[in-house]
Amino acid sequence: MEIIHKKKTLTITIKDIVILTITGIVMIFMLYPAYWVFYGSFKKSGSLFSSERFGFTFDNYIKLFEAGFGNYILNSLFICLLAVLISTFIAVMTAYIFSRKKFRGKKWIMGTVLAGQMFPWIILITPLFIVFASLGLMNSYTGMIFIYTAISMPFSIYLLLGYLHSIPTELDEAATLDGCSPFQVLWKIIYPLMRPGIVATATYSFILCWSDYLFALAFLTKTSVKTLPLGLSLQFGEYGADWGAVMAASTVTTLPVLLLFLPIQSKMASGLTAGSVKG
Amino acid sequence: MLFKRKKPEHFFITIMLAPMMVVLISFYLYPTFYNLYNSFTDLSLLGLKQGGEYIGFDNYLRLFHDEGFGHLIWNTFFWLTFVSVSLRIVLGVLLALLLNSETLKKFKLTGITRLSLLVPWATPAIVAVIAWRFMLDPREGIVNQILLSIGMVDKPIAFLAKLHTVWPVVIIIIIWNSLPLVIMSYLAALQSISKTLYEAAEIDGANEIQKFFHITLPQLMPTTIVLSLMLVVWTFNNFVYVWLTTAAGPGNYTNVLATEVFIRGFVDFELGYSSAIGMLMAVLMALFGMFYYRYLAKKEFSEIM
Numbered sequence: 001m002e003i004i005h006k007k008k009t010l011t012i013t014i015k016d017i018v019i020l021t022i023t024g025i026v027m028i029f030m031l032y033p034a035y036w037v038f039y040g041s042f043k044k045s046g047s048l049f050s051s052e053r054f055g056f057t058f059d060n061y062i063k064l065f066e067a068g069f070g071n072y073i074l075n076s077l078f079i080c081l082l083a084v085l086i087s088t089f090i091a092v093m094t095a096y097i098f099s100r101k102k103f104r105g106k107k108w109i110m111g112t113v114l115a116g117q118m119f120p121w122i123i124l125i126t127p128l129f130i131v132f133a134s135l136g137l138m139n140s141y142t143g144m145i146f147i148y149t150a151i152s153m154p155f156s157i158y159l160l161l162g163y164l165h166s167i168p169t170e171l172d173e174a175a176t177l178d179g180c181s182p183f184q185v186l187w188k189i190i191y192p193l194m195r196p197g198i199v200a201t202a203t204y205s206f207i208l209c210w211s212d213y214l215f216a217l218a219f220l221t222k223t224s225v226k227t228l229p230l231g232l233s234l235q236f237g238e239y240g241a242d243w244g245a246v247m248a249a250s251t252v253t254t255l256p257v258l259l260l261f262l263p264i265q266s267k268m269a270s271g272l273t274a275g276s277v278k279g
Numbered sequence: 280m281l282f283k284r285k286k287p288e289h290f291f292i293t294i295m296l297a298p299m300m301v302v303l304i305s306f307y308l309y310p311t312f313y314n315l316y317n318s319f320t321d322l323s324l325l326g327l328k329q330g331g332e333y334i335g336f337d338n339y340l341r342l343f344h345d346e347g348f349g350h351l352i353w354n355t356f357f358w359l360t361f362v363s364v365s366l367r368i369v370l371g372v373l374l375a376l377l378l379n380s381e382t383l384k385k386f387k388l389t390g391i392t393r394l395s396l397l398v399p400w401a402t403p404a405i406v407a408v409i410a411w412r413f414m415l416d417p418r419e420g421i422v423n424q425i426l427l428s429i430g431m432v433d434k435p436i437a438f439l440a441k442l443h444t445v446w447p448v449v450i451i452i453i454i455w456n457s458l459p460l461v462i463m464s465y466l467a468a469l470q471s472i473s474k475t476l477y478e479a480a481e482i483d484g485a486n487e488i489q490k491f492f493h494i495t496l497p498q499l500m501p502t503t504i505v506l507s508l509m510l511v512v513w514t515f516n517n518f519v520y521v522w523l524t525t526a527a528g529p530g531n532y533t534n535v536l537a538t539e540v541f542i543r544g545f546v547d548f549e550l551g552y553s554s555a556i557g558m559l560m561a562v563l564m565a566l567f568g569m570f571y572y573r574y575l576a577k578k579e580f581s582e583i584m
Contacts, residue, residue: 019382026374027395033410033455034398036421040413094299103292113299116307117509118568120516122540123557126317126550127310130327150306153299182291211403213519218545229405233523236409243413250406258401 034254040247060248064235069249071224072231079141079227080209083148088202090149091156092194096186098157099164100172116154125218132219139222147215152205159204163197164190200264207257228253311561318555324548331551338555347531355515355535358446363453364510368503370454371461376495378462379469393466396459407456408523415439415448440529449524449533453514461506468502469495504576512564536560 044055097103098110128147129138137143167190175185191198213229220226226234232249235242318338322331342348383389399407414420415438423435438444476494485493518537521527527534527542534542536556544553572580 016382016385019377019380020386023377023383023388023392026377027392029455030395030399030459033407033414034402036414037406037410090298090302093295097292097295101288101292103289109296109300112307113303115565115568116303118512118516118564119307120537120540120557120560120564122516122518122537123314123554123561124306124310125541126544126554126557127313128306130313131310133327147306150302153302157299182288207401211405213403213405213523229403232405232409246409250409254402254406257403258397261397261401 037247037250037254040243041251043244043247060242060244061252063242064245064248064252067245068223069231069252072226072228073252075141075225076210076228079144079148080206082141083145083152083209084202084205086145087149087152087156087205088198091153091160091201092191092198093186094153095157095160095164096190099161100169113154113157117158119154121151121214125214129218137219139220139225141225143219144215144225144227147219148205148209148212151212151215152208155208156201156205159201160194160197163194163201167193203260203264206260210253210257314554314557314561317551318558320551321549322551322554324545324550327550334551338552339559341552342555342559347534350531351534351536351539354533355537358450358533359517359521359535360511360515362446363450363514364507366450367454367458367461367510368507370458371465371506372496372499372503374458374462375465375469376491379466393463396462399455400457400459400463402456404456404519405523407452408520411448411452411455412439412524439525442529442532445525445529445533449520452524453517453520456520457510457513461510464502464506465499468499472498501579505579508568508571508576511567515564515567516560 041060042056042058044057044059094113098106098113124147132138132143137146171189171193172185175189176182180188211229212227213233216227216230217233220230232246232253235246235249317331319333319335320331321334321337345351377383378389378392383392402410415422417423417435417437417440420435422438423432426432427435436444438448472495476498477490480490480494516537518541521533521535521538522541525533527538537560540553540556540560543549543556547553
């Protein structure tokens with residue numbers, strides 16, 4: 001009884017104070033920049049940098065959406081959702097074959113796909129620019145969906161391979177003996193077990209596409225098709241930019257990612273280095 | 280017999296891999312070879328229709344003899360990649376230990392601290408750059424206001440215009456944005472270390488420091504190997520941080536390979552020359568990946584390969 005009681009009382013040691021102080025500093029470093037953007041987005045224009053009293057307002061957001069910022073959001077949503085759907089679909093099929101089947105040249109194909117992660121994306125710009133220009137895919141949703149499918153695919157396959165590894169192959173074998181076709185094994189046995197991994201992978205791809213600036217910058221020049229990061233950089237790039245609007249635009253760009261991240265955060269971290277963390 | 284049994288299986292594999300192969304060929308292999316071809320021409324953005332003329336290795340020779348080439352390589356390897364990756368690895372281990380410490384568990388702070396890490400992690404790179412650029416603004420930024428008010432400086436510092444502060448700023452932005460990922464990965468690894476290892480060490484009379492160097496650090500090694508590879512590749516190839524923070528400036532002081540590819544191609548319109556720089560990047564990464572995999576990471580990737 002006494003021992004249990006003792007454990008419950010909090011004793012604060014010097015070590016605790018040091019650790020709490022360092023943690024506090026780290027948390028300020030991590031949170032303050034984001035807090036400042038969020039706070040600034042609700043502040044009255046002109047008072048952002050001054051020491052005037054904080055005046056709460058939605059003006060920045062209203063101005064932003066009146067200027068057509070909603071259009072960037074819709075573009076981003078449409079392009080990213082479709083790209084993620086396609087790339088996750090392809091990644092599930094590929095990862096399943098890679099993890100379960102043996103075939104000639106597998107090592108080479110797998111090596112090439114996984115090496116796609118090491119690829120300097122910037123060298124895709126010129127060749128794709130020329131191809132897109134001749135196919136009329138510049139400033140098109142289709143072109144961007146293709147590109148985002150392509151850039152998120154290798155990492156999705158890598159992540160899914162990690163998840164598939166934790167599903168025992170005995171399940172496939174038993175299902176095959178029971179007369180399931182290969183498609184049925186994947187769809188009825190493996191897919192339901194993979195679903196948490198698929199959700200995490202799709203979320204990751206979505207965030208990757210949502211945040212992309214490079215490809216959007218190169219292939220989207222018409223305002224009507226531009227995505228969020230480009231819309232944001234337009235606000236930011238202008239000389240004498242309206243800081244309040246920039247902060248509001250930044251908040252709008254970040255919030256969806258943050259909300260998506262919440263449910264999958266722990267899975268993401270362990271999935272990234274799946275091969276190396278042996279539980 | 281054997282043939283008959285295998286045929287439907289082969290059909291299944293082909294069907295399942297076909298979409299991936301289409302993407303791989305049209306968006307990775309074909310553009311790479313096209314880029315290689317362009318790098319031997321004098322293709323210009325203004326003369327796309329006529330195409331470029333074959334000029335042999337001229338673009339590569341020009342690149343290697345360019346007087347800014349050494350500076351470019353130094354910036355990319357040392358500042359952008361080496362400094363930022365090693366800082367993230369060291370800070371990642373230390374902060375994971377901090378967030379995993381008994382103290383935070385005692386005060387029930389583990390949940391909230393881990394949740395806080397999500398904020399910078401979920402922030403898109405462009406927003407991270409905007410937030411920091413505003414905070415470091417010479418006239419109105421909070422950092423200068425603090426430095427002025429505690430008397431550390433007499434007049435505001437233009438962090439992005441000064442040569443000795445511009446790289447540290449870029450690196451701080453990269454660290455802020457991607458350190459949480461490193462910490463979370465190390466936290467996952469820390470939690471998978473068996474308690475019995477520490478108990479055995481305690482019986483042998485090991486102190487905290489010995490336990491760290493003889494148990495924790497070696498047990499974190501596989502995670503470190505995979506993370507370092509990913510961070511090096513992501514950072515080396517990264518374009519947005521430098522471009523959005525400094526636009527390779529002041530002058531071209533913070534220019535790196537990725538921004539040089541973009542500037543040469545889409546500002547100077549010299550697509551052929553830009554392609555040659557891109558090929559150099561791809562070759563460097565391929566060599567790095569090959570050696571890293573062969574000598575360091577073979578075991579770590581054995582499970583999925």
